[in-house]
Amino acid sequence: MNRYNPNEIEPKWQAYWDEHQTYHANLNSDKPKYLAMSMFNYPSGAGIHIGHAMNYTISDVKARFKRQAGYESYHPVGWDAFGLPAENFAIKSGISPQASMAKIIPDYHKQYKAMGWSNDWQREIATHEPQYYKWTQWIFSQMYKHGLAYQDSRLQWWCEKDNTVLANEQIIDGKCWRHDGPDDPLVQQKEVKQWFFKITDYADELLDAIDDLDWTESVKLAQKNWIGRSEGIVYKNKVRDTELEIESFSAHFEAFTANTFVAIAPDHPLLESLVEGLDNKDETLSAAQKMANKRSLEGPKALGEMEGIFTGRYAIDSFGDEDLPIWITSYAIADYGTGIVLCSAHDERDFEFAQKYGIRLKPTMVPADAGEAEKVRNLEYCFTDMENGLLIEPQEFAGENAAGSRQRIADHLVSLGVAYKKVNYKMRDWSVSRQRYWGAPIPIIHCEKCGNVLVPDEQLPVVLPELDDFQPSGDGRSALGRATEWLNVECPTCGGPAERETDTLDTYICSSWYMFRYLDPRNEAKIFDSEIVNKWAPVDFYNGGDHATAHLLYARFVTRFFTKLGIMENPEPFKQMLFNGKVSASDGSPFSKSKGNGVDPLEIINSGYGADALRTYLMFAAPLEFGARWDPQGVPGAYRFLNRLWTLVQEYNAAPAGDVSADAARAVRQATHRMIYKVTLDIEENRYNTAISAAMTAVNDLFKLKVDNLAKHDVWQEALEALVCCVAPFAPYLAEELWHNLGHDDSVHVDHWPIFDESFLVTDTITLVVQVNGKLRSQIQVAADADQETIIQAAQADQKAAAHLDGKEIKKTIVVPGKLVNFVVI
């Protein structure tokens, strides 16, 4: 008898699938379409790791299941090739990122195929290829033309030695990654001009559509919080002895007469004019600068260490007669709201800050309880509960519930002319430019006469020049700043001398639209064909264990933008999104290269267990949302299961033809159809672990039945075919081999999914549980269609149950059809 040897059959079927293009999708097919994919892969020299094995197997199972069930199923593949790691490697090694990718990507091909993933390789894409990023640049142009791309100055981390901008991940303990010695300087902040996409224009639209998405709930919530819509008012206050008027946003303005001081962010642009004319102006500004730097470097670590500097200025209060001192505080943020806050006794931070610096506080909202109210008046603690708080002033709202009067208070403030209503968002505009070499060049030309000029569409792509040296140019620009031949161009408008923009586009743009390029990857005339995209979008199933906010939100934004351009119809890119858990090491800690506790998928495959056992284990170990914990015994366990299925088929093939008794046939069919039902439903609903356990149960049942009843017979043929089909999404190689062993010469992976027949599950007699006072006492067999009276009599007649009923009065009897009988006795 043949032994199950994955190392033999896996390469064989890999070659077969390649040759027959089994997984090539016909996008014009009449079949219903299904598009499944996992988040884009960033190729690195390390190859695939166990997290990739997890992610891509999840979407592969889904794609295979649908392909078997008669869908035209497309499981695309591609590479998110631009990005900082490849550039850093190029700077260190001198090997160009283009060359690195040319070597790395073919390695991935082999690894993906070894994993048995059913990708359509004819439509492979890579974001660093000009034919792809031509359209990434086109998106920038369209944004620009529609007023959604603009330039602005922002603070960036800066290394004085390299004269270059640093990404957050390039800062190590406050120093540049390349200059982190004891004598090297700390990184500094510097204003740099940046390009932005106006995603905030879409904030409400993106927010409102979230509720209807079939996505993992935690991700939907993360997106809502990220957008962070809050309704409030903006106060206007004049500053004493100046011409200035400051504005401050407040979402909690109910106790508005409690405001006693003003907080301004240390990096606020208005700060300089605010202290203009004061004696200690310079000291104040430099102290503020220090505070700002410290905060952005130390980040959350500086939390709790609230610091303040008095500006020397006062705002004129709109309600009381005492001026409001203006303080620079470490907790006010320049780019949320207006960067200035009116502060009161009803905010934890304001309260704490005022106590620390001895600033006057004036509570105007108290709890209903008189004793507690007294404590709040005496500043014993900070009371912030607007829902339950009662206002004590001003006169027109005194005694009212703060939250209840919110709308009227807002209207009141507006009518007094001291404030206006405002909706504010946490979400900022999307910073899309990077002072980096390895990205898609921004298609802008700077002309002395004409200013910023868009590269005309017919001149796209602006091809990234190949260089020998990837060091930043030393003037704040990337290596592109030195590529003079590329850099100097004629202005498309006036023909005069001009220079190309040297910033490249954020890689999140590359990955914000790739799912649509998959549908028309070789189109040279258009970003994609609208008809094909309208047929195939949205992506039916999308999964990943990262990027809950940025990537998924940017993709939603760009998709919506496409619908405004009229090039596609559906405004949402991903119909269903599963946020799957990550694989962790057997001790529960995360896998990491530095710890050396990683598991190499290819090593496991080659050690003799095969890709099928690895895939099956990963999908079986835990619910997809949880994230599996790596168990060294797990893959051997999955292998044992696959081996038992293998044995069943081999023994069946060796068995003589013969009859199967009616009882045995029914038992085989019951096991089969119970399995079909559960596996189908469970895969559909992303419960892969219980789908596999259902297949295991069927194999165990058939193992028992085969002892006395195995014969070449339709019942067994049907059972084994069904099992092979149901296991095929998880263990595609084994399934293909066994499918052919069972006499087929086509692929099991296309259009073969068993049909569930309910009639095989119906039984004549059923087992009911007998309870006395809710405790299990016995079990009885009754006819499936027995009526209540018969069931109760049978239960009472049961010996074990009767023993517990003896001498007691039955107060109540509960019959749950098909389940149980419960006697309540005293």
Add this chain to the structure above:
RNA sequence: GGGCGAGUGGCGGAACUGGUAUACGCGCACGACUCAAAAUCGUGUUCCUUACGGAGUGAGGGUUCGAUUCCCUCCUCGCCCACCA
């Protein structure tokens, strides 16, 4: 600090809308095959108790004939966001 989720055998986990708690797998024990081992096959495996029986889903309370499931209080762990006014 805020939000979300989860606590079930030695371990990963299962349990449909409140109805036999611990499916399936791992591990372990015993048996079969073998000169032997591995592999494979079979049986058993929540705890206490010789047994009858009893206890039991993080802790405590509640609703119910009946609670892993619903409600309240508390504890622990994980993830995400984090000075957002």
